Amino acid sequence: MSGQYFENNPGLKHDIHEYSLSMNGNTFRFLTDSGVFSRNFFDFGSKSLVEIFKPYEGAKSFLDLGCGYGPIGTIVKKTFPFLDVTLSDVNPRAVELAEQNLLKNGVLANVILSDGFNEINQSFDLILLNPPIRAGKQIVYSLYIESEKHLNPMGELWIVIQKKQGAESSVKFLKEHFKIVEIIDKNKGYFIIKNKKVV
Numbered sequence: 001m002s003g004q005y006f007e008n009n010p011g012l013k014h015d016i017h018e019y020s021l022s023m024n025g026n027t028f029r030f031l032t033d034s035g036v037f038s039r040n041f042f043d044f045g046s047k048s049l050v051e052i053f054k055p056y057e058g059a060k061s062f063l064d065l066g067c068g069y070g071p072i073g074t075i076v077k078k079t080f081p082f083l084d085v086t087l088s089d090v091n092p093r094a095v096e097l098a099e100q101n102l103l104k105n106g107v108l109a110n111v112i113l114s115d116g117f118n119e120i121n122q123s124f125d126l127i128l129l130n131p132p133i134r135a136g137k138q139i140v141y142s143l144y145i146e147s148e149k150h151l152n153p154m155g156e157l158w159i160v161i162q163k164k165q166g167a168e169s170s171v172k173f174l175k176e177h178f179k180i181v182e183i184i185d186k187n188k189g190y191f192i193i194k195n196k197k198v199v
């Protein structure tokens with residue numbers, strides 16, 4: 001991960017910042033704050049993930065897992081309006097920003113404050129994840145496993161992770177839990193990994 005962030009620290013002094021971004025033919029504006037991931041710019045890994053992401057035919061429900069201030073979910077909903085989009089994060093400040101950023105960019109989606117899937121009681125056709133590397137391997141791998149459990153049959157988990165942050169060992173682990181694991185891109189050391197649940 002390229003940005004410093006601190007989870008669940010409501011006492012942290014606010015430092016609201018706004019930036020704009022053009023992607024997929026749309027211009028977006030995002031509010032960020034201290035205490036959220038990559039607060040000065042759209043993270044390169046997340047950008048690489050969103051640029052290459054395409055929903056499979058028939059996919060309807062989508063989860064931006066660990067949404068931060070909401071750039072992935074906002075861009076995906078704007079680009080693929082037919083998707084029913086949910087965003088979730090464990091960090092209350094991130095969740096509040098995600099709600100504001102959806103409104104700011106004129107898109108409707110559901111936002112949930114949740115540690116992993118604890119507060120999420122539905123399954124999805126698609127889950128996108130830029131994992132919280134700083135939270136540690138145990139949490140990252142449990143998000144992989146829980147994602148598999150919360151995918152519909154034929155559903156897909158798309159992940160971006162840097163080689164130096166353990167992309168190759170993630171691939172090895174994911175192969176134990178998903179029938180199809182595909183590295184669909186390697187962009188400047190960022191692996192985009194698509195995992196398909198086949199039942």
Ligand SMILES: C[S@@+](CC[C@H](N)C(=O)[O-])C[C@H]1O[C@@H](n2cnc3c(N)ncnc32)[C@H](O)[C@@H]1O
Binds near residue numbers: 133
């Ligand atoms: C690498 S950041 C990605 C943020 C955002 N998707 C983006 O692209 O800017 C990972 C996010 O995962 C969140 N996170 C960490 N642990 C989590 C958990 N147990 N459950 C849900 N989200 C978590 C962090 O708060 C952080 O926002």
